[in-house]
Amino acid sequence: MVRILEVELVQSDLDAGMSVSAIGRKYGVHHETVRRFIKRNSFEDYVAFDEIEYHAIPPVLLADCFHIDSPYKVVPNEPVCEYVMRNFNVDMPGITSLADDYRSDLEREALSQFVADHSPDDLNNAALTEYRHIVHYIYKHYGGFDNFRAYHNISVPLVEYTSSLNRSYFARMGHRFESMLHKSFQVIGSPVSTTYYQDGCLPDFVLEDEWLDAKLSKSTAFNRGCKTIEKYTRHTDYLTLIYAIDDMPDDDIPDLPEGVRLVHVFDYFPDISPGLRDEIQTLIDEVSARKGRTVKTA
Structure with a gap:
């Protein structure tokens, strides 16, 4: 309470x-x-x-609090984390913060393993989007796919590759929209966290006790492969999904659990600056045209 x-x-x-x-x-x-x-x-x-x-926590112990699991994901080493929490009076967010440098090293190592285990022809969007965290690591440590490709000497484009062209495009636009939301929070002075992690959940933003996630399209949250609502509501009572493209009639939206909101970006940020609003609207228009359909925009 x-x-x-x-x-x-x-x-x-x-x-x-x-x-x-x-x-x-x-x-x-x-x-x-x-x-x-x-x-x-x-x-x-x-x-x-x-x-x-x-x-008082020994660095070697902090370094062991995280490891790379089988799908190239950096996750807590639960026995070690439990030991640290029990003996050093620290919670999991505290461990995550203190071990940030070690996690970053492991994330870069996970990317290197991912590249080593895939042939250039396999490093396409399908391979990347199978692991959402891989895309997150790329943007976090390299700023985008181009720098990532250059660092690892990958000549085959990762984002726009043969049959994966459209899917990779929408993934890229999704990350661009997420960046625009982050900029919007900064403009209005909201101190959101973008690195919060809990039990396999990595919300795009955390604002006090509210989790917020960016969705390029309204329908994304209800795709069969999207587990955001199911996973995140196990850990937060307040979840807001902010979307850019209204491609789904309200009557088709399933009943949402208590505490879950689905909000258009311009409704969430009604007083957004004209320049940033135009930037977001341009993204909406471009993606809508790519979808080949007429969608409602704010």
Whole structure:
């Protein structure tokens, strides 16, 4: 249950040696909410986010908290993470943050393994989109497919390749739309997290206790292969899917679980800047033309 944060109570918790994460769990709010509350109220004795406790975790132990699993995905090493949480008073988001450099190294290693295990002819969109996290790693560490191809000396285009041309195009546009949403959050000053990970879930954005995911088309969330709603609602009570293209009548939308919203990008950001709105509208128009159909836009 969410409780209201009060200065005296939170100060008392800090004086008792509670970490920011523990205080967040106590009051039923995200640790970033607690951190902002502390900064807003100028707590004098505040020690930044578990600093003392976290520094006691041996680096070699942090490095072992993540590993590469069979589909080239960097995931928590659960026995090690459980040991660290039990003995160092840290939660999983804290481990994820502290081990960020180690995870990044593993993600780049996973990409190298992926390239080594596939012939150039197999490095097409079909191979990439089988593993959504591979595309995420490429954009995270190389900024896009072109830099990734250049680094690994791949001459065959990964994105627009033979029969996978259309699917790869829409995947690329989906990532571009996600980047536009990130820019929109930055413009309005919303402190969203883009690196939150929990039990196999990697939402595009986390804003306090709300998870948000970008969907290029309204219908994407209901494709047979899309498990976003099913997976994410196991871990959050508030899930918002922000889409660009309205390609599905409202009457065809299945009943959504409580706490799940499906919102058009211009409804979510009604006061977006004209320049950014035009940029998003251009993407909508281009993708709609590629789909070969007339779709509703805001």
